[in-house]
Amino acid sequence: MDFMFNLTPGDVVYDTETYPNCFTCTAVHCVTGQVWVFECSFRRNDLYWLCLFIDTMARLNCRGVGFNNEGFDYPVLHFIKTSDGRVSVEQIYEKAMACIKGNSFTHAIWANNRTFIQVDLFKIHHFDNMSRSTSLKVLEFNMRMDNIEDLPFPVGTTLTSEQIDVLLKYNLHDCRATMLFYHESADHIRLREELAVKYEMDCINYNDTKIGKQYFIQKLEEHTPGCCYKYVDGKRGMVQTVRNEIVVKDILLPYLQFEHPEFQRIHTWFKNKTIIGTKGQIKDIHCTVNGFQFVFGTGGIHGSVDPQIVHSDDQYMIIDIDVASYYPNIAIANDLYPAHLGKSFCSIYKDVYNQRRQHAKGTPENAMLKLALNGVYGDSNNEYSPLYDPQYTMSITVNGQLLLCMLAEKLMVSPDVQMIQINTDGLTIRCPRGHQQWVSDVCRWWEGITDLVLEDAVYSRMFIRDVNNYIAEHEGGKLKRKGAYEYEMDWHQNQSALVVQKAAEAALVRGEDIREFITTHDDIYDYFLRTKVPRSSHLEWGGEKVGNIVRYYISTAGKPLEKVMPPAGTEGEFKRANCLTDQFYNDIKSEIGDGVWDERIHTKNQSIYETRRMGINTGWTVEICNDVSQAEWVQSNYHPRDLNYEWYIKEAEKLVTLMKENT
Numbered sequence: 134m135d136f137m138f139n140l141t142p143g144d145v146v147y148d149t150e151t152y153p154n155c156f157t158c159t160a161v162h163c164v165t166g167q168v169w170v171f172e173c174s175f176r177r178n179d180l181y182w183l184c185l186f187i188d189t190m191a192r193l194n195c196r197g198v199g200f201n202n203e204g205f206d207y208p209v210l211h212f213i214k215t216s217d218g219r220v221s222v223e224q225i226y227e228k229a230m231a232c233i234k235g236n237s238f239t240h241a242i243w244a245n246n247r248t249f250i251q252v253d254l255f256k257i258h259h260f261d262n263m264s265r266s267t268s269l270k271v272l273e274f275n276m277r278m279d280n281i282e283d284l285p286f287p288v289g290t291t292l293t294s295e296q297i298d299v300l301l302k303y304n305l306h307d308c309r310a311t312m313l314f315y316h317e318s319a320d321h322i323r324l325r326e327e328l329a330v331k332y333e334m335d336c337i338n339y340n341d342t343k344i345g346k347q348y349f350i351q352k353l354e355e356h357t358p359g360c361c362y363k364y365v366d367g368k369r370g371m372v373q374t375v376r377n378e379i380v381v382k383d384i385l386l387p388y389l390q391f392e393h394p395e396f397q398r399i400h401t402w403f404k405n406k407t408i409i410g411t412k413g414q415i416k417d418i419h420c421t422v423n424g425f426q427f428v429f430g431t432g433g434i435h436g437s438v439d440p441q442i443v444h445s446d447d448q449y450m451i452i453d454i455d456v457a458s459y460y461p462n463i464a465i466a467n468d469l470y471p472a473h474l475g476k477s478f479c480s481i482y483k484d485v486y487n488q489r490r491q492h493a494k495g496t497p498e499n500a501m502l503k504l505a506l507n508g509v510y511g512d513s514n515n516e517y518s519p520l521y522d523p524q525y526t527m528s529i530t531v532n533g534q535l536l537l538c539m540l541a542e543k544l545m546v547s548p549d550v551q552m553i554q555i556n557t558d559g560l561t562i563r564c565p566r567g568h569q570q571w572v573s574d575v576c577r578w579w580e581g582i583t584d585l586v587l588e589d590a591v592y593s594r595m596f597i598r599d600v601n602n603y604i605a606e607h608e609g610g611k612l613k614r615k616g617a618y619e620y621e622m623d624w625h626q627n628q629s630a631l632v633v634q635k636a637a638e639a640a641l642v643r644g645e646d647i648r649e650f651i652t653t654h655d656d657i658y659d660y661f662l663r664t665k666v667p668r669s670s671h672l673e674w675g676g677e678k679v680g681n682i683v684r685y686y687i688s689t690a691g692k693p694l695e696k697v698m699p700p701a702g703t704e705g706e707f708k709r710a711n712c713l714t715d716q717f718y719n720d721i722k723s724e725i726g727d728g729v730w731d732e733r734i735h736t737k738n739q740s741i742y743e744t745r746r747m748g749i750n751t752g753w754t755v756e757i758c759n760d761v762s763q764a765e766w767v768q769s770n771y772h773p774r775d776l777n778y779e780w781y782i783k784e785a786e787k788l789v790t791l792m793k794e795n796t
Contacts, residue, residue, distance in 0.1 A: 139167060140189050144252065146198045146315060148307045149206045150300055151229035155292050156222050158183060158210070159304040161312055163198065168305065173222045174297055180218030187214050191249040200269045200311050201255040203338060205232050207247065208240045214248055244335060252337055254314055257321050258624060259340035265625040270682040273310050274663040275628045276317065281759045282306045283680035288668070317624075327497040345504025346512050350519060352481050353474060360474055361519035374472040374522035379408040384528040386467060388582055389535050395420035396538050399429065403535070408527060415531075423545050425552040427538060433557035434534040437600035440791040442641070443553055443563060444594050445608075450566050451592040453605070454540070454576065455559030456585050460529050461486060461506040463536070466584040469529065471513055471522030482509070533558070540579045544572065556600050561592070596641045596792055604638060612642065617788060629662035633781055637788035647785045652778050657771055660686050660781065661758065664749050670698045672749075674757055686773060687780040688756035694749040700742035707735040708742055753780050 140162070147160040155174040161167070169186060171179040187210065190197065199206050212228045213220060232240045244251075260267045273281045285299050286292060292300065315322075325337045328344065334351070336344050350361050362369050382404040391397045399420050408414045418429040427436045445451045456462070461482060464470065470478035489502035512518040514526040541560055544550050547568060553561040564572060576587045596604040602616030614620070620634040632654050639645035654660075665682040666672055672679050675692030685694065702709060707730045709718060721734045730739050749755070756775060758764050764773045 138169065138186055138189055140186070140193060140195065141165060142193045142195060144196045144198050144315070145190065146308050146312045147202070147206065148199060148304055148311060149209055149229075150304050151209065151226050152286070152300070153226050153289065153291050154222055155297050155300065156225045157297075157301055157304050159301070159308050160186070160197075161305075161308045163312060163315060168308075170301060170305070172297070172301070173225065174292075176294060176297065180213055180220070183210075184214050184218045187248050194250070196250040196252050198252040198254065198311065198315050200307075200314070201253065201261075203241070203251055203253040203256055204237050204261075205229070207251050208232050208242055211242045211246075211248065250337075252315075252322065254311065254318055256338040257318060257325070257340060259342065260625060262340075267625040268665070268682070269307060269310055269314075271663065271665065272314050272624060274661070274682070274684055275622075275624055276310070276313055277658045278310060278313065279761050280306070281682065281684050283682050283759075324497045324500055328501050331497070332501075341504050342508040342511065344501055345506065345508035346518070346520070348501060349481070349485065349505045349509055352485070353478065356477050356481060357475065360477075371517075371519040371521070372473050373516075373519060374524070376522070376524050377409070379524045379527050381406040381408060381527070381531060384524060384531065385535070386532050389532070389539065391539065391542060393422055393542055395422050396542055399427075399538070400535065403531060408523075410523075422542070423548075423552065425545075427541070427555060429534055431530065433530060434537055434555055435557065435600045436552070436555045437597060438551075438553055440598050442594060442596050442792050445563070445592065448565060449563055450569065451553065451561065451563050451595060452569075452572060453559065453561045453590045453592060455588050455590075456537075457588050458486060458506055459533060459558035459585070460510045462585050463529050463533055464510075464525075467532070469525060471520055471525045473522065474520070482506075536579075536583055536585075539582075540575070543575050543579065547571070553595065554597070554600050554603075561595070561605075594642075598788070598791060604641060606642060612638070614638070627663070630660060630781060630784065632656075632659035633784045633788070635659065636781070636785040640785070640789050641792065647789065648778070648782050651781045651785065655771065657761075657766075657773075660772070660776060662686065662750075662755075664694070664696070666696055666698075670696060673697055674755070679757060680759070683757050684759050685755040685757045687750060687753050687777040688773070688775045689754070689777045690775040691754035691756040693751075693753075694755045694757075696747045696749060698745040698747070700744055702742040704742055704744065706742050708740045710734055710736050750780070753777065 141164075143165070144163040145160050146163060147158060149156065149158045155172070157173075158171040160169045171183040171186070173180050197207065209225065209229050209232065213225065255261060258267070259265050270281060270283060282303055285303050286296060290296075322337070325339065325344070328334055328336055332348060332351070334344075334347060336347065339347065354361050359372070361372055363372055364370070385403060389400060391400055399418065402418065412431065415429055415431045420427050425436060425438070427434060443451060465479055465483045465486060468476060468479050470476060485502055485505050489499055489506065492498040492502065509520060510526070510529055512520040513529075514523050515521055537555060537558075537560060541552060541555060544562055544564075545552060547564070549565050549568065550572075551563040553563055555561075562572070576589070579585075580587055591608045592605050593608045594606045596618070598617060602618060604615075604618045605613040607613070614634075618634055618638060620631045620638075622628050632651055635654070636647050636650040639650045640647050661684050663682065663684050664672065668681065671681060672683060673695045674683070683694070685691075706727065713734060718734050721731055725731050754777075756764070756773065758773070765775075766773060
């Protein structure tokens with residue numbers, strides 16, 4: 134069969150599309166570029182050949198690479214393969230819809246039951262996490278593909294022969310987009326391959342955090358079998374420590390002490406606090422010391438000076454002080470551990486930390502051990518993890534905040550030391566250059582008390598909007614960018630209009646003119662923006678319905694862009710008043726019937742549920758540019774002729790003006 138398909142060993146990207154009367158599967162070899170297309174419709178039935186192709190993939194140990202293929206594409210292929218292709222296109226569509234609408238575990242095919250190995254880029258990059266959720270279409274924007282294509286026909290459409298031809302082109306486009314992301318993910322895949330061999334861990338589709346957690350759990354189980362999982366009647370169950378409440382005074386470190394009345398007040402507040410559930414339990418708690426406000430939270434401490442530019446000079450210097458591997462080392466230094474895991478947790482934690490220090494940065498061992506260290510804290514508050522013990526979580530975060538306050542208090546003993554920022558695992562100060570040794574002595578004092586290690590960096594300038602949005606310039610010229618000023622972003626982040634951040638940086642750091650920078654910048658992709666809406670909504674451009682994801686630029690001759698969303702309730706019905714129980718609402722509704730307003734259950738202004746509209750870049754017109762070849766370019770600078778520079782200039786000025794006004 135190898136000769137039949139001209140298939141050679143190696144990774145093969147594939148993608149499927151399902152409609153009521155058409156199923157397609159397209160595959161592309163990652164090395165040779167060979168393309169295979171299979172179709173099942175009223176025009177033809179390639180399912181027999183598709184099953185043979187799958188068998189050939191398995192025999193040659195080819196891996197199937199996809200985007201959410203573990204959750205969708207492979208279960209559909211598995212359904213076809215296990216029936217030897219003796220299924221109808223209607224049954225395939227029914228299976229596909231069940232995968233989309235059902236629980237992911239219900240339709241999951243575990244690795245030992247699969248016909249061929251799966252590499253799921255969606256899982257590797259942790260896009261299955263709600264906070265990182267990213268579609269292939271968004272990746273097409275972030276990868277700067279010349280053409281971004283959305284699904285050409287609504288799900289559930291019965292396709293004509295001509296529409297199937299369009300679908301096949303789209304299917305191939307998605308394969309090529311996945312292939313491009315596969316190459317972008319080469320280092321991630323290589324790391325997992327090396328770890329799988331070294332640690333006998335089947336982790337090819339694990340996200341970074343899961344790799345670290347699994348390694349740590351593996352070490353815990355090796356040391357104390359049954360500490361993480363126990364088997365009852367042949368079924369594996371997690372061992373956890375569940376808390377009804379957490380009495381904070383019981384978890385505070387005994388060597389915490391403060392002299393300033395405001396820090397003493399915060400310390401006392403924590404001593405008297407009982408936490409029930411960890412989410413949102415520490416909020417609106419703050420204190421002000423020497424004019425600087427410290428804000429405490431469930432996840433960590435933060436605080437910053439008002440928007441401004443902070444300079445070092447001949448007399449003053451800016452020192453950034455961070456704690457090395459802060460949260461892991463708090464646990465190691467103070468014997469803090471999830472109750473069901475015992476003290477061996479700390480010894481293993483320390484061993485992992487020491488192992489990491491023995492491996493150079495950039496090696497797979499260093500990367501994996503870093504993931505193991507950092508993943509444990511977050512999973513201690515994950516009710517689906519064998520590391521779960523929320524008291525451990527809070528012991529780390531509460532003590533971590535107060536320990537940093539001890540350091541800040543001691544540094545602020547000198548009236549010449551100005552707090553600039555504090556955030557989770559470190560702080561930044563401005564102090565006289567003559568104080569450098571004194572600052573070092575304070576840091577050594579704090580290290581001696583806490584048994585933690587501090588690392589420092591010296592900045593020449595900081596351009597600060599707030600604690601999460603700033604540019605810090607090291608004395609050697611290297612820049613650290615955060616938040617609104619960052620333009621080297623992760624794949625899941627919105628990489629729209631990066632020329633704005635670049636222009637702001639040019640103005641702040643190098644004194645360049647914003648208007649000149651934006652009108653002469655030579656990367657057109659830095660001007661593009663993107664917006665997307667779920668399938669339940671749609672986008673309208675000048676009143677015309679367009680795709681659910683669009684790439685566009687602000688234009689002098691374009692049209693307004695709007696997001697159109699379904700009503701929040703039944704269209705045409707009076708809006709429901711707030712704070713009603715479902716039973717009360719439904720009882721009155723059954724009494725009065727539809728279309729009747731009643732003051733007991735409806736809003737007083739008698740408003741009704743209507744289709745909702747929200748402007749995108751309201752007040753500006755845009756030009757859609759999903760296909761860059763369709764734009765009319767100015768040859769001298771490769772900018773669209775109707776590019777409206779004014780919007781970009783105004784946005785960049787917003788990032789600069791506040792600081793200049795407060796310098």
